Amino acid sequence: MEVHQVSTQPEVAAPVIVADGLSKSYDDTVAVDNLSFEVHPGSILALLGPNGAGKTTTINMLTTLLPIDEGRASIAGIDVTAQPDVARGLIGLAGQSAAVDEKLTARENLDLFGRLYKIRKAQRQSRTHELIERFRMTDYADRTVDTYSGGQRRRLDVVASLIANPPALFLDEPTTGLDPRSRTELWGEIRRLADQGAAVVLTTQYLDEADQLADWIAVIDEGVIAASGTARQLKDDLEQDVLEIHLENLVHPRALDHYPAVQGEGASGEPRPRAARDERDTEGAAGLDDPCDLGLLPGQHHGAGSGAVKGKAVGLVDEEIFGAHQAGIVSDDGAE
Secondary structure, X not given: OOOOOEEOOOOOOOOOEEEEEEEEEXXXXXXXXXXXXXXXXXXXXXXXXXXXXXXXXHHHHHOOOOOOOEEEEEEOOEEOOOOHHHHHOOEEEEOOOOOOOOOOEHHHHHHHHHHHOOOOHHHHHHHHHHHHHXXXXXXXXOOEHHHOOHHHHHHHHHHHOOOOOOOEEEEEOOOOOOOHHHHHHHXXXXXXXXXXXXXXXXXXXXXXXXXXXXXXXXXXXXXXXXXXEOHHHHHHHOOOOOOOOOOOOOOOHHHHHHOOOOOOOOOOOOOOOHHHHHHHOOOXXXXXXXOOOOOOOOOOOOEXXXXXXXXXXXXXXXXXXXXXXXXXXOOOOOOO
């Protein structure tokens, strides 16, 4: 079997997170088979794979939650098997399940996590205030968690893992279930954490998430690393065409009111057809928040000038996708 050696920065010494030949089995089922990788300060490694690939099992071994059958793992030079208590003090973990207490406020939860890390009171209070401000949680920090949205809860999960300012951060599918806006905001926060020096291991099922965040991607299937590299390297290795779509300066939805054949909720006040509303009104895509919302039915055409508007309200995977003004149809002020 081929063994992939994965390192986020091969030329840099002293990695923070090291997995060397990790293996884990449950009876006759091999969950993780001889995984090896390194993550350096300021880098993000994405473990990309489907459910059951072994991603969470790998995280649990690295964070001392599961014993390692074979191989070794270390955090900042500390062996997680030989010195688990010391290693835990260097780890921040946001698992798939919420670790916060719903009956406490965000501020109280962060204070509780600080106590578990044995941080002194004055330092806990200072760190809690810093994180609440930094992650823009001031408006709801003193409300109990059971009143939070999904995005607010997930943000608190990530923030709680940072209370001790750990050098190693593990995020197990941190954006699963979040709406598009919350996902994008959390991506920005994760990238900033790496920019400030944290070594991050991120598990995900989403190709776009790995593409956006990771310095290095390890594709895991059935407990083994099937492929690894940067996003660009993995795309190049496909040896087939890869379509990349970059959306910039999309036409404002109300500009489409200038075209009677395109029905939309705009200045005219007339509602779109029911099918179009259903296509668009997914979680997190309401109002004008979704830049991809052109107010069109899938595949709907509207002739104008030398071209036609083709679009899909959510998803943008129809025959052709482009901003209307980029096709020479609508200018920035909505005129032909």
